[in-house]
Amino acid sequence: MSAKAPTCPNCGSQHTVKNGSIHNQKPKYQCQNCKRQFIENPTNKVISKDTIELIDRLLYELIPLAGIARAALVSETWLQKYVNNKYTQIPQKVKVSEKPKGKLTIECDEAWSFVASKNNKKWIWLALDKKTREIVGVYIGDHSEDGARGLWNSLPPVYRQCAVCYTDFWADYTQVIPHKRHQAVGKESGKTNHIERFNSTLRQRIARLVRKTLSFSKKLNNHIGAIWYFIHHYNSCCSA
Known part of the structure; x- marks a missing residue:
């Protein structure tokens, strides 16, 4: 029967x-x-608060989502939904310590990345305060004047008013940054060493930014969210 x-x-x-x-x-x-x-x-498995806190910490490390799911003993489907929701709530504005008006120095650079396909390039434009090492400007977009302008507009007002900006010789910087406060320099000068080192830190800590990886971003929102998530963590460590 x-x-x-x-x-x-x-x-x-x-x-x-x-x-x-x-x-x-x-x-x-x-x-x-x-x-x-x-x-x-x-x-239905209830995910404990301790497990969620573990996952939040693991998202700062060079571990793909599949690896985090194995380490935290959760399903990849649940984890992907959790990450999707978390990254949509990440503020996309820099949080930096208050700076008085005066002499400030920032270093700017761009890092290549992609979403879904290497043909879909997304450049990460970054500005770093030379003294505090905080990331003070972020823009993710194309490698053009629009990207440079997005970076400039992302800077807190005190930096746009007072900072001297060191960049490489990428021409789009000259179209955006006021001439009197822009210095284009070569790598040999050492004037952009800190921001170039931070670019390496990004690739060492965010799996989806490693050049040869199976953990690449498939959605632009998650790509941007993961980068902002790490930058907020990095800045909080600088000001601690």
């Missing part, structure tokens, strides 16, 4: 058939009437 087919939780029909299994080998069913897929007697 065959076992009674489970009832569809959506329409109440018993016209259901087996349709594979989920990750833990529990059988999955499909309703032949409404096409709903379900499992019988599902158990």
Whole structure:
């Protein structure tokens, strides 16, 4: 005598058939009437506060989401939804310690990245306060005058008013930064060493920015959110 087919939780029909299994080998069913897929007697795992705090810390490290899911003992599906929601809530504005008007020096540079395909390039434009090492400007976009302008506009007003900006010789900087406060220099000068080192730090700490990786971003919102998430953490450590 065959076992009674489970009832569809959506329409109440018993016209259901087996349709594979989920990750833990529990059988999955499909309703032949409404096409709903379900499992019988599902158990929803409650993610503890300690696990969420662990995940939040692991997101700062060079670990892909699949690795975090294994370490935290959560499903990749749940983790992806959690990360999607978390990154949409990250403020996209720099938080830096208050600076009085006066002599300020910043270093600016751009770092190459991509989303979904290497043909879809997204440049990370960054500005760093030479004295405090804080990231004081961020813009993610194309490698053009629009990108340089986005970086300039992201700077707190005191930097746009007072700072001397050291950059490489990329021409778009000259179209945006006031001439009297812009210094284009070569790598040999050492004037942009700190921001170039920070670019390396980004690649060492954010898996999706490593040039050869399977952890690349598939969604622009997550790409931007992951970068801002780390930058807020980095700045909080600078001011601690």
